[in-house]
Amino acid sequence: MTTENREKRAAVCENCNAVCAVWCRPDGEIVPISSTTGCDCEERALRVVDALETPDGD
Numbered sequence: 001m002t003t004e005n006r007e008k009r010a011a012v013c014e015n016c017n018a019v020c021a022v023w024c025r026p027d028g029e030i031v032p033i034s035s036t037t038g039c040d041c042e043e044r045a046l047r048v049v050d051a052l053e054t055p056d057g058d
């Protein structure tokens with residue numbers, strides 16, 4: 001597999017408090033891993049959180 005400089009993180013939407021798994025890229029861009037984030041906001045305010053347990057945390 002190709003190694004990419006991105007990290008799997010958890011993020012929370014500061015608008016609706018929905019939590020989702022995201023890729024955190026070196027340029028600061030936050031990209032939801034799944035198309036289903038649980039957030040329905042037109043303009044998401046995703047904030048990466050570090051100390052959050054993820055179901056498949058590795």
Ligand SMILES: [Zn+2]
Pocket residue numbers: 013014015016017018039040041044045
């Ligand atoms: Zn939201």
